Amino acid sequence: MILVTGGCGFIGSAFILQWLARTDEPVVNLDLLTYAGHPGNLAEVESHPRYVFCRGDIGDTATVAQLLATHQPRAVLNFAAESHVDRSISGPLAFAQTNVVGTLQLLQAVLEHWRQLDAQSQQAFRFLHVSTDEVFGTLAADAPAFSETHRYEPNSPYSASKAASDHFVRAYQHTFGLPTLTTNCSNNYGPRQFPEKLIPLMIHNALQGKALPVYGDGRQVRDWLHVDDHCSALRQVLEAGRPGETYNIGGRSERTNLEVVHTICRALDQLRPRAGGESHTALITHVKDRPGHDRRYAIDDSKIARELQWKPEVGFDAGIAQTIQWYLDNDAWVQSVTSGSYRQWMDKHYGAQPAAADAH
Template identity: 50%
Template structure:
């Protein structure tokens, strides 16, 4: 298998970061060295790294992105050629409850990481300096809400964040672009639509619904369920990031979206119907009976969708998974990994209130 790069992956024990690592080691190009830096907060878990190589090829380090002495040491000791920055607080509901962790991690932490990487990059000799990349993984939520008939958001659209989470990610995006424009720092920014798939923390919408279906619990949907999202299977997102990292143009922004948009109500109904095929109920019964509409959350954006034509044309990326196939794979993973979910509950996750979804 082709080998390339010495990467520092922040938040690599989280949902998207761990899937990115598994994809690289399974499909290639296999990293010469991957260093995972994760503070192992509630959503970052060592179990997500099971199956990855140990030792010289992959190293796990527990620590914070804002610890500049630690980050600087990891960059220099491992001769890192690129940083892939996943580490972030991501759950909108939690940001509404308290914005402080989002400011500390997504804004201040990201800036400190950026400072560390910039300082390291300035020291590199010519060829190594040219090869270095800083890939900042962001979200479509920084753009705010689209109307029902509006075109998907293009790169360069103005920011209009609605939640403290989206505002914190917008701030970190601005810092990354400022360093690229002011200092020539070789940074790239990606904005992706809603991810789903294996290892996603169970407070997010799709794993929450799957687990509630398996455990015969209600299926809570905010408002009337008409809010729309573009859903992308996490491996498709990770393949896009791989292409941006290896072939993207420094200073550029790339949107990553599947075009598989649907309302929250339609999504939950699909999950109900797929579960009905996998685990049929008695005649006359339907999993849809468990759908329960609950009070909407404050500032709930109606619709997100991004125009991903640039990455498709420039880098030849396109999603492989249809929404139905991706949902089937995700249901299968959660059915087969109930111990993973139970371990989270044992850590104190089991919050039973109905409002734990990301829309």
């Protein structure tokens, strides 16, 4: 049995679906179901005999303690986080509460549970914390990619909150001996991603004939990692990673934001042409850049490749084509997450200006 937090979010739900498909081990999912935690992400397994869902907060130590005592998981994987940079700029306190205080409260509950285990179970137990490459800050165009020893230099409230959570995880391993693992991944993409992030927002807007808002000159560089590859890497880290270590997970697919948007437009020109025949690229609109926007992220994944024999399998061209097709085939899912509170927040945050997508 494993316990996953934030399992109704984009990456967490992809992990649970892959876990149930590729292992025989049960999974408990603890999720508060905030705006980006969509129960529909796991609709296909909600009645699965090896899946248990509990609605709750990682900061609710009583709930966490009860789940740990009841299910006795051999591992806890923490996906729960506020993750949208733009939201962190307009409301940083929520990010400190969830990503820092929430993670700390989760760690404390797990530590107290771990201390009650017998020696063999303590040694086998793992706490895997899922983090981001954004904690390392930004890179010059010709700078080496982020390694696990790169200095932390977070530049947004979001990345600062994730950096703090990483430090607490490290401290609980170093001070208390809790067997922890931390992963720092590059930009994820794939099915079921909430459409505030670059790729799903561009697809959603293009299909509606709306502007495709791109921050600044659009030449910010990101490394793109398919969510299925990320999940396979996490399973490998959980099974073979050394306690106390961190592992960078990347997709080996650096692209500028503008290149990604043009790739989406070309695909949609073929799959869903506009009524007048004009290319979707005509919808691209450059908007004022985000404050403190990091210019480049890049991942050096040589450690996980060397130590755990993992590498990404999904190339960007194949992955983006599959992702676009998923959104075309699942319009009901898109409509379910782009109404109501999401639209209200977008209007409040961006006003009349079209919302530029967060590519991290």
